[in-house]
Amino acid sequence: MPRMLDLIRNSQVPVNLMQSAARGSLSVTPAEMIEILVYLASHHKLFGEQARMTLAGWDEKTSVAAAADRATSPEVLGYFAAMGNLRTCLLPALAENPAVTEESLDVLAVSGTRSVVEILLASERVMSSTRLLRALQSNPILRPNELAEIGKKLADREADTAADGGIAEIEAPNEEIENAVAKYLEVNAKELAAEKDKPFQGVGITHDELHWHEAEAVEPAEVAATSESATSSSAPTGPAGTSAATSDANTDAMRAAAKAAIAAKSKKHPVPGEAKRDSTLQKIAKLDITGRIALAMRGNKEDRTILIRDSTKLVALAVLDSPKISDAEVEKIALQKNVLESVLRAIPMKRKFAKNYNIMRNIVYNPRSPLDTSLGLMKILLTRDLKNLSENKEVSETIRKMATRMFKQKLEKKD
Numbered sequence: 001m002p003r004m005l006d007l008i009r010n011s012q013v014p015v016n017l018m019q020s021a022a023r024g025s026l027s028v029t030p031a032e033m034i035e036i037l038v039y040l041a042s043h044h045k046l047f048g049e050q051a052r053m054t055l056a057g058w059d060e061k062t063s064v065a066a067a068a069d070r071a072t073s074p075e076v077l078g079y080f081a082a083m084g085n086l087r088t089c090l091l092p093a094l095a096e097n098p099a100v101t102e103e104s105l106d107v108l109a110v111s112g113t114r115s116v117v118e119i120l121l122a123s124e125r126v127m128s129s130t131r132l133l134r135a136l137q138s139n140p141i142l143r144p145n146e147l148a149e150i151g152k153k154l155a156d157r158e159a160d161t162a163a164d165g166g167i168a169e170i171e172a173p174n175e176e177i178e179n180a181v182a183k184y185l186e187v188n189a190k191e192l193a194a195e196k197d198k199p200f201q202g203v204g205i206t207h208d209e210l211h212w213h214e215a216e217a218v219e220p221a222e223v224a225a226t227s228e229s230a231t232s233s234s235a236p237t238g239p240a241g242t243s244a245a246t247s248d249a250n251t252d253a254m255r256a257a258a259k260a261a262i263a264a265k266s267k268k269h270p271v272p273g274e275a276k277r278d279s280t281l282q283k284i285a286k287l288d289i290t291g292r293i294a295l296a297m298r299g300n301k302e303d304r305t306i307l308i309r310d311s312t313k314l315v316a317l318a319v320l321d322s323p324k325i326s327d328a329e330v331e332k333i334a335l336q337k338n339v340l341e342s343v344l345r346a347i348p349m350k351r352k353f354a355k356n357y358n359i360m361r362n363i364v365y366n367p368r369s370p371l372d373t374s375l376g377l378m379k380i381l382l383t384r385d386l387k388n389l390s391e392n393k394e395v396s397e398t399i400r401k402m403a404t405r406m407f408k409q410k411l412e413k414k415d
Contacts, residue, residue: 003032004021004026004028004032004036005032005035005036005039008021008036008039008040009039018040018044018046018047019047019050021036021037021040021047021051022037022040022044022047022050022051022054023050023054024037024054024055024058030059030062030065030066031066031069031072034055034058034062034063034066034076035073035075035076037051037054037055037058038051038055038073038075038076038079039075041055041079041085042075042079052085055079055085056085056087060087060089063080063087063089063090064089064090064093066080067080067090067093067094067097068093068094068096068097069097070097070098070099071099072097072099074099077094077097077099077100077104078101078104080094081094081100081104081105081108082104083107083108083111083112086108086116088115088116088119091108091116091119091120092119092122092123095119095120095123095125095126096123096124096125098125101355102129102131102132103355103356103357105120105126105132105135106131106132106135106357107357108120109126109132109135109136109139110135110136110138110139110382111139111382112139113141114141117136117139117141117142117146120132120136121136121146127153130154130157131327133150133153133154133157134154136150137150137151137154176323177297177298177322177323177324180297180321180322180323181293181294181297181298184293184297184318184321185290185293188314191314192289192290192293192314195289195312195314196288196289196290197288197289198289198312199285200284200285200287200292200310200312200315201310201311201312202306202309202310202311203309203310203311203338203339203340280302280303280306281306284303284306284307289312289314289315292307292310292312292315292318293314293315293318295307296308296310296315296316296318296319296321296322297318297319297321297322297323297324298322298324299322299324300324301329304319304322304324304325304329307319308320308333308336308339308343309336309338309339311340313340313342316339316340316342316343317342317343317346319333319343320333320343320346320347320350320353327353327356327358327359330347330353330356330359331356331358331359331362333347334347334359334360334362334363334366335362335365335366336366336368337366337367337368339368341368341369341370344363344366344368344369344370344373345369345370345373347359347363348360348363348373348376348377357380357382360377360380361377361381361385363377364377364378364381364389364395364399365388365389365392365395367394367395367396371396371398371399374395374399375398375399375402378399378402378403378406379406381403381406383407383410383411386403386406386407386410387403387407389403390403390404390407
């Protein structure tokens with residue numbers, strides 16, 4: 001016998017039963033009742049409002065149990081964790097439930113109220129996540145002692161990461177990687193045949209700049225240290241009143257200063273690992289296009305850092321298809337001005353990256369991003385990020401004007 005939820009989804013339930021469902025009075029298990037209510041609240045025009053009211057007053061004990069259960073459907077957990085539906089009594093359970101995505105908690109950390117922030121600060125999971133700590137750091141209601149504690153935790157985590165050689169790569173089974181390589185080569189066989197003799201040529205790549213990018217690149221959290229969110233807005237990165245500081249990683253002046261500093265330092269002391277970087281560039285330069293595509297997917301972070309700037313589109317895009325690439329790497333790529341426009345256009349088209357707010361915001365903030373891509377993504381930007389964007393002299397006037405208009409519209413809605 002099909003579940004009641006399936007019958008409701010298929011519109012096979014009479015109106016009187018739908019009314020009972022919206023009031024939460026069906027003879028089903030509490031877990032299924034919650035799932036039915038969330039479905040109605042999210043998808044049903046006629047009974048959605050009643051279902052939302054019922055959920056808002058639903059038994060706390062049952063709701064907490066659902067919020068803590070890993071087996072609870074993603075739709076229910078997503079509904080409970082959404083800012084507009086959040087009941088703070090459920091947040092401790094939601095924060096520790098591994099089935100609740102960091103994306104959901106990220107929004108709460110950035111724009112949550114005082115009570116939300118206090119719960120997140122007490123969460124073991126939140127306090128051990130670099131991403132969520134950075135999101136909390138951008139919340140304007142944090143107290144000085146809390147900011148200091150988060151800053152210390154982030155510094156400790158970054159020190160551990162540096163000791164391990166940088167951002168940890170995603171572990172991917174060899175079989176998955178080989179399948180990804182084979183599929184990419186098959187899908188792009190025609191274009192590959194046309195480009196097969198094209199040698200490696202980096203987009204604006206130099207040895208010094210590569211070293212600066214590897215060792216000194218500003219983390220997305222630093223670049224966006226002024227961004228808030230929703231009512232105050234987002235996570236790191238953004239040019240606002242302090243835009244000159246927050247976009248330093250992208251300015252030509254900073255690039256020149258970084259290169260000069262590295263060059264001066266190199267004359268006095270050999271740069272550790274320089275021979276390794278040279279050998280990496282030499283290795284890549286010797287590869288044909290098929291070899292570079294395979295390395296883009298099989299290789300390590302250093303390989304991807306170089307190959308994302310390959311002037312051959314097929315190679316650069318292969319980096320984004322690597323099963324080993326992390327969101328943190330893509331956040332940095334989204335800010336780079338020395339990558340092909342096709343790379344910046346492709347990032348939002350990949351579902352796994354489109355879910356990451358920081359990546360999407362970085363794409364809009366990048367003056368090299370195609371205009372149509374940036375305009376399409378602006379609708380997701382939070383209030384403070386729109387304000388920062390409207391003051392960013394690096395992006396086009398069209399983007400600034402649109403950001404100004406959208407910022408004013410959001411302020412009017414709040415009033």
